[in-house]
Amino acid sequence: KNLGADGFTVSRVLDNIRSGLFSLHRRPIVTLLVGINDVGLMMNTDRTKEQKDQMMQQFFRTYQDLLKLLVQNASKVIIMEPFIFPCPEEYRLWIPYVQTMSRGIQKLADTYPIPYIRLQNPLNELALQNGFRYVTTDGIHLTRSGHEILAEKIMNELFPVNQEGDFY
Numbered sequence: 001k002n003l004g005a006d007g008f009t010v011s012r013v014l015d016n017i018r019s020g021l022f023s024l025h026r027r028p029i030v031t032l033l034v035g036i037n038d039v040g041l042m043m044n045t046d047r048t049k050e051q052k053d054q055m056m057q058q059f060f061r062t063y064q065d066l067l068k069l070l071v072q073n074a075s076k077v078i079i080m081e082p083f084i085f086p087c088p089e090e091y092r093l094w095i096p097y098v099q100t101m102s103r104g105i106q107k108l109a110d111t112y113p114i115p116y117i118r119l120q121n122p123l124n125e126l127a128l129q130n131g132f133r134y135v136t137t138d139g140i141h142l143t144r145s146g147h148e149i150l151a152e153k154i155m156n157e158l159f160p161v162n163q164e165g166d167f168y
Contacts, residue, residue, distance in 0.1 A: 010038055010066060013066060014069070024073040027073075029077075029078065030077050030078070032080065033150075036084060036098065040140075041055065063108060067114065077114050079114050080153075081106075081116065081118045082101055083123055084098045085124075119149075123136075
């Protein structure tokens with residue numbers, strides 16, 4: 001069940017869980033894909049580099065608070081890497097911030113430890129093979145094909161297959 005909504009930031013997700021709008025009760029698996037809207041706020045609000053850096057640090061503090069809450073209340077948590085495509089062109093400026101975010105989230109995932117699914121490179125490969133419009137509707141949101149890659153990555157994390165093709 002997708003509880004996310006367009007425009008959700010890490011703070012909004014945390015607030016909704018804390019306020020009870022999103023219940024973690026009886027959720028055996030929680031997947032978390034958040035961050036690109038936070039980058040959008042950094043990039044689209046005429047902020048200085050220092051302000052963007054402060055926002056990034058606040059993002060990581062809030063993300064860590066969210067992870068603590070998820071780990072305490074869900075049987076399994078899976079984190080997914082935020083991603084962006086350079087189509088339209090304006091999103092090229094976002095890429096360094098998304099990369100910084102990805103590295104920081106990876107560190108948090110390693111700390112807990114929580115599985116971290118990398119998405120940027122597999123989605124980029126699909127886009128390079130088939131064109132960006134095959135993967136993304138607008139540079140941020142995925143098409144059906146993009147969602148199929150996302151679902152495949154989640155399923156591989158939940159049900160790994162050994163070299164013989166058997167489930168572990």
